[in-house]
Each structure stands twice: as structure tokens, then as C-alpha cells.
Amino acid sequence: MTPPARQVVHILGALDVGGAETRALELCQALPASEVSQTFVCLSGRKGELAPQFLAAGAKVIPLRISWRPSFVIQLFLIFRRHRPAVVMSHVSLTSGVILAVAWAARADQRIARMHSTGDSHDTGMLRRAYRYLAATLLGVTAQQISGVTQSSLDWVQQHGATRRRIAARSVVMPNAIDLDRYRPPSTPPPLGPGGTVLYLGRASPEKNRAHLVPIQRELLTLGPWKTLVAGEGGSDDLSKSLPEGLQLLGARSDAPDLLRQANVLVLPSFREGLPGVILEALATGVPVVASDLPTIRELAETMPGIWLVSLDEPVHVWAEAIQIAARSADAATLRGSMVDSQFDLKKNVSVWRDAWSA
Structure with missing residues (x-):
């Protein structure tokens, strides 16, 4: 008997054209929905322009505008309870600490924070610094794994909060990868003279x-x-x-x-x-x-x-x-x-994520 598809719920801003989103799409296309059923919750409140391609790959897309009202937490909790994911993977930097706390309350088996950068686009004022400290502290408690695209992205996370040792102990570098079949050198190189x-x-x-x-x-x-x-x-x-x-x-x-x-x-x-x-x-x-x-x-x-x-x-x-x-x-x-056949080759990377989500 074929085992049921493993349920993975991703939390991110929107499925717009961007590096992280494109890599997520390629991974979604490479893993059949019959094996891994993926749901993308978009905290901007809109699905994004890549959403039709995710849907065509068998994924589900749910827009949900983030706010600090209790209603947002309740809605997110109900999404987790409805889908009963084996894995919740949050891609929203230090805010993942808050997201994964809700996933913990909803009894998600695996809770992974995915770090894509060495910072965020917010200011460095007192309130933002306090938020980073609290969110990172919560991240060390709620995340079972902190996955970074590079070691530098993990180093940035480990600078914040009161649970730095726990964050470091749960951190692992898992780089993105690309579909090499889409990107091949041209048969004739582009001309290069005095200029190019x-x-x-x-x-x-x-x-x-x-x-x-x-x-x-x-x-x-x-x-x-x-x-x-x-x-x-x-x-x-x-x-x-x-x-x-x-x-x-x-x-x-x-x-x-x-x-x-x-x-x-x-x-x-x-x-x-x-x-x-x-x-x-x-x-x-x-x-x-x-x-x-x-x-x-x-x-x-x-x-x-x-x-x-x-x-x-x-x-x-x-x-x-x-x-x-x-x-x-x-x-x-x-x-x-x-x-070819490096850690950045999607064909090799797929097996890494398959193993991570089945742990």
C-alpha cells in the first residue's frame, strides 16, 4: 500500500518572483504531491504572482495577513489543526519563533525555521531590537531545527535572544539548489570584444x-x-x-x-x-x-x-x-x-529535503 503524502506547511510573505520563492517552486515541482503535500501560507494577505505555478505543481496556497491581534493567532492555529502537518517550515526570519510557537500549540510534529539572509529590512530602533531579542529567544524554544542557506545566515540568528546556545545546537546549513536542466550554457558564447x-x-x-x-x-x-x-x-x-x-x-x-x-x-x-x-x-x-x-x-x-x-x-x-x-x-x-552533482544541484538537494522532512 502506498503511504499517505507527508504534509508540509510553509509560512512566508508571498509567492512573488524572488530567489527563495523560485527555489521553493522548483523543489515543489521536483517532489510529487503524492509523496509530499505542500501548503504555502502567505502572511502578506495575498498569494503572489507565482501562485498559479505552485498550484499547478499540486501545492495549496492560503493568503493570511499577519497582525498582532488574537484573531491572527487563532486563524493560524486553525490552519495548522485543519491540515495536521507533519512539518511546519517558517521562512520569516526571527518571526519564525512566534509562528512555530503556534505550530507547537497545534502539535505539529516537526518545526523548522528557515533562514535566508543575514538580517532583515527593518530599522534598528529600541522596539525593533527588543522584538528581535524576544522572537529569537522564542525561536530557541519552539524550533526543533534552524536551517540556514549559509553559515553566515545562522551566525546572524545566533546573535540574538537568550537561547543562543540552544539555537546554535539546533542549527544546520542546508543551501538552496537550482534545476540545472533549466540553466545551460549557450551553444555559441555571447560575443566579447572590447566590450560585452x-x-x-x-x-x-x-x-x-x-x-x-x-x-x-x-x-x-x-x-x-x-x-x-x-x-x-x-x-x-x-x-x-x-x-x-x-x-x-x-x-x-x-x-x-x-x-x-x-x-x-x-x-x-x-x-x-x-x-x-x-x-x-x-x-x-x-x-x-x-x-x-x-x-x-x-x-x-x-x-x-x-x-x-x-x-x-x-x-x-x-x-x-x-x-x-x-x-x-x-x-x-x-x-x-x-x-553538476554539487550540493547546489536540485537533483541531489531533493533527497536532502526528503530526508529532513521524514525525520
Whole structure:
């Protein structure tokens, strides 16, 4: 007799286009709903633009707007009781401590907090610091496992709260992975002469620091006829009103693999990152990466070739020179080969999550 599907309930903001959401979708598509039945509770109160693809993969999607009213806690408790999940997996940073407390009350067998970044987008005022302390303390009590995409993301969590030792003892690095079948080098490499094509893939949010692309492109033009393609949702208010020649805004796009195959270099000038899926996508496509020297990306660069790190304190000519060097030095076959059968290969990663959810 076929065993019943294991019930997994995820808690996150919304199923919008983003690294964590895209990775969750690929994992959902790779695991049949007959084996793992996944439900996504979206705390923004809306499902998000990727929701139809999650539904097509057999998942359930429930919008529920977060608030600090007792009614929210009751609604969340009733969702857990109705679905009776074997696993509750919360993706909402330190707030996962509160979410998993409700899951504990609803008698969820496994309670996992998933950490995707080395911080949050909130201020550092007294009330926010107090909230972080209380939420992290609760996390150490309610989470049976704290899963981080990198060690740096776990280090950030372990800085907060009164249960730091318990958090450290329950922490484990479990990186995201990508579907390598979607990301393959082009049969003919994109042209590279005195100039080339730089690609940025990501939404317009403050931590992504897209404004830095403008002076970088101006500097690149002093080296040759370079162009920079900027793809991602969120408009262009974060960029200069006077864009340099060669910088093209593509808006929201759903054809990331095709865009990567047109690029000589991917650039990522972020202030903060977790484990950027776009870097993995670029390496799988044979495209080198020039990125901010951040702890999480540094971890990745220590194990994967093709990543050039530049401090945001460096002048833009250093960024432009790194882009030129990366474009001329990287070997597409080597970058692609480093991804195959690595921990970032979805085919291998699926078994890791299958084991984690059946523990």
C-alpha cells in the first residue's frame, strides 16, 4: 500500500518572483504531491504572482495577513489543526519563533525555521531590537531545527535572544539548489570584444543597491562598448533619472535562463544577501559573477569558481576592471561542471529535503 503524502506547511510573505520563492517552486515541482503535500501560507494577505505555478505543481496556497491581534493567532492555529502537518517550515526570519510557537500549540510534529539572509529590512530602533531579542529567544524554544542557506545566515540568528546556545545546537546549513536542466550554457558564447554584456537580475529593493549599476556602467564605457541589462520588478525609482548610454531597463522578466545566455558577466552589488540563487543560475549557465564582498557570498566563493568579490567601499573603476577580468578569464565549461552533482544541484538537494522532512 502506498503511504499517505507527508504534509508540509510553509509560512512566508508571498509567492512573488524572488530567489527563495523560485527555489521553493522548483523543489515543489521536483517532489510529487503524492509523496509530499505542500501548503504555502502567505502572511502578506495575498498569494503572489507565482501562485498559479505552485498550484499547478499540486501545492495549496492560503493568503493570511499577519497582525498582532488574537484573531491572527487563532486563524493560524486553525490552519495548522485543519491540515495536521507533519512539518511546519517558517521562512520569516526571527518571526519564525512566534509562528512555530503556534505550530507547537497545534502539535505539529516537526518545526523548522528557515533562514535566508543575514538580517532583515527593518530599522534598528529600541522596539525593533527588543522584538528581535524576544522572537529569537522564542525561536530557541519552539524550533526543533534552524536551517540556514549559509553559515553566515545562522551566525546572524545566533546573535540574538537568550537561547543562543540552544539555537546554535539546533542549527544546520542546508543551501538552496537550482534545476540545472533549466540553466545551460549557450551553444555559441555571447560575443566579447572590447566590450560585452553585463546582466543584473533582481528586484528593485534597497538592499539590492541597484543604483550602483549606474556609475559602474559609466566606468565600463571608458573601457569599451559595454552594455548593462537590468531585469527585475519594482520600477526604476531607485536608479538615476539620467541613465548612461548602454544601460537598458528590461523590467520584470520570466526568461532568466535566456537572459543569462546573452551575458558575459552577472553583477550583484547588494548591501545584503542570503545565498543568491541568481549566482547559482549564472554559474550553471557558464557566466562568471562579480558581486559585493559579503559574508554569505564569500562562503560561496570559497567553494565555487567564477565569483569575483569586490568591496562596496572600492571605487567604481575597481568594479569595472573586475567585470572585464571576469569576462575574459572564466571558462564556461568549468563553471558549469562545478555545479553538476554539487550540493547546489536540485537533483541531489531533493533527497536532502526528503530526508529532513521524514525525520
